Amino acid sequence: MISFRDNFLAIFLLFCFCSCDTISNDNITFANNVVVAHRGAWKTDNLPKNSIASLRKAISLGCTGSEFDVRMTADNVLIVTHDADYSGLEVEESTYEQLSKYKLPNGEILPTLRDYISEGLKNNDSTGLVCEIKPSKIEGRNLIMAENAIKLVRELKAESYILSYISFSYEILKKIHDIDPNAKTQYLDGSKTPKQLKEDGIKGLDYLTYKFKNRPEWISEAKENGLILNSWTANETEDIDWLLANNFDYITTDEPELAFERIKKSPISKGYELVWSDEFNYKGKPDSDKWAFEYGFIRNEEKQYYVDSLKNSRVENGLLILEAHKEKIKNEAFVSKNAKGWKNNWQFAEYSAPSLTTKNIAEWTYGRVEIRAKLPKGVGLWPAFWMLGANQDELHWPECGEIDIMEHVGFQSDSIFGTIHTKAYNHMKGTQKGKKAYIENPYDSFHVFALEWTPEKMDFILDDTVYNHIQNEHKTTDEWPFDQDFHLKINIAVGGMLGGQKGIDDSIFPQKMEIDYVRVFQKKD
Numbered sequence: 001m002i003s004f005r006d007n008f009l010a011i012f013l014l015f016c017f018c019s020c021d022t023i024s025n026d027n028i029t030f031a032n033n034v035v036v037a038h039r040g041a042w043k044t045d046n047l048p049k050n051s052i053a054s055l056r057k058a059i060s061l062g063c064t065g066s067e068f069d070v071r072m073t074a075d076n077v078l079i080v081t082h083d084a085d086y087s088g089l090e091v092e093e094s095t096y097e098q099l100s101k102y103k104l105p106n107g108e109i110l111p112t113l114r115d116y117i118s119e120g121l122k123n124n125d126s127t128g129l130v131c132e133i134k135p136s137k138i139e140g141r142n143l144i145m146a147e148n149a150i151k152l153v154r155e156l157k158a159e160s161y162i163l164s165y166i167s168f169s170y171e172i173l174k175k176i177h178d179i180d181p182n183a184k185t186q187y188l189d190g191s192k193t194p195k196q197l198k199e200d201g202i203k204g205l206d207y208l209t210y211k212f213k214n215r216p217e218w219i220s221e222a223k224e225n226g227l228i229l230n231s232w233t234a235n236e237t238e239d240i241d242w243l244l245a246n247n248f249d250y251i252t253t254d255e256p257e258l259a260f261e262r263i264k265k266s267p268i269s270k271g272y273e274l275v276w277s278d279e280f281n282y283k284g285k286p287d288s289d290k291w292a293f294e295y296g297f298i299r300n301e302e303k304q305y306y307v308d309s310l311k312n313s314r315v316e317n318g319l320l321i322l323e324a325h326k327e328k329i330k331n332e333a334f335v336s337k338n339a340k341g342w343k344n345n346w347q348f349a350e351y352s353a354p355s356l357t358t359k360n361i362a363e364w365t366y367g368r369v370e371i372r373a374k375l376p377k378g379v380g381l382w383p384a385f386w387m388l389g390a391n392q393d394e395l396h397w398p399e400c401g402e403i404d405i406m407e408h409v410g411f412q413s414d415s416i417f418g419t420i421h422t423k424a425y426n427h428m429k430g431t432q433k434g435k436k437a438y439i440e441n442p443y444d445s446f447h448v449f450a451l452e453w454t455p456e457k458m459d460f461i462l463d464d465t466v467y468n469h470i471q472n473e474h475k476t477t478d479e480w481p482f483d484q485d486f487h488l489k490i491n492i493a494v495g496g497m498l499g500g501q502k503g504i505d506d507s508i509f510p511q512k513m514e515i516d517y518v519r520v521f522q523k524k525d
Contacts, residue, residue: 027160031126034244035259036065036163036252038233039082043254048104050080052111052119059120059127063256065163066120067130070113072145073099078113078152084134086110092138113149117158128163130252132188135169146175150183164228166206177201186230194222204228206252209239213281213318219246237262238372238446238516245274245519265464267368272521276362279517280320286313286356294355294491302382302496303504305329305349313354319514322383324353324376324492326509351509355491363390363485367522369405370450370461373515376492377443378508381410382499383492385449390485398426401481404434405460406449411502414438416449418460418468423478427497435460435468446516455483490515 040054047054050068058066069082077096087102100110120129136142164184165176173185186206209231222229232252234240243251244266253259278290293308314321329349371385384407389400402421419434450461460468472480495504
């Protein structure tokens, strides 16, 4: 006779066995990050794209989403694969039985959409499924694929696991919207404005990164219309950083591990938000709504004459080019008084160069200010990225304060400087507060030069590393005049009190500074 104890034990063991690795239909809480693994997280472990293994890897990394591609076979089986052909067979002209004879490189059977979604429901409480439905070349099949995909998701009770449906086919997305108005859909083609998408019920944009860079107004327009912002395929540090800075909802990448690294280092992770930037995704002169020019002989006994020539400052190929030239320029430099009264004096400059400023255009108090740039090379050059107090015209230097985010002199090719100048601390007294940092390949590689500035301190940063920390002493404005607005300057000086200490090598010209972007972040209120 079987006892109650034996019955209870058998039921308990059966429950444990059935509960192991079972599908969960509980609601999912998507991970609090922007990382979508493109075709799963395949790259680091050399897994097949669109494989179950790459999906499991994305889940283990904690990605908020894992993207995969869906096609339909000749016998109407939805499968997960990217290309229109698989192992030499046309997917739409072959049955699943024919295709599945050829396994993935890791030995997996070619997954059906049912298999893939079912696996995504297992032991997964944070990674959503991003389902890309590939357009068919056969008339009528786009609508069938959309209908069958939604039907399958509902059958598996997986609606809450679908982060979004994406497609290059507008027809497919509109059909999904008709079937399920709550489904999150994103268009991939990049040809529709946010306004058009909103009008047609499409929930978001998932465009190539360069398309957003070429049409940055679409970012703000999408946000104003409450649309999802996603971008593919962002695999480079500078693209990931740009998308993070612009507060995209998702970043689709083949490099999820890199994306997580960049999130940790992003100003956004510290509570900053982007308030001003120039990404230089246009052509011609620098944007006059963001920059003004300085003119003439201005400071520090420098030898260049500042000009606004297109030869000296221009935007091309996504970069701001600031260029110094050796050329004789005749300009009315100053007016002086002699025994016979006032007269014009003329002075010849031997060099031309640009100096850009945001004075009277954009000024800020506190925040993170950064530039990504490649520096000009040669003895006698003195490129700088720096700030002056907005009250400069009233108080003059050094009372207004100066923040040198980055200075470099050509006779010290492996170094940059980060410095503050105030009434109490300045180079005229030899009391300036500055430090030098070693820089590798400043002329051949881009580097990020940044300042993090708060009421309590300033940190000068080279490529994510703080090399100079200056604390507010809480004395007077003689020591800390930095609780006010400052504007930016970018320039190449030739010679001068610092740059010209070892002379000027005239054989180096022309020389250019290449700037990828300038960004200003501030803390949210």
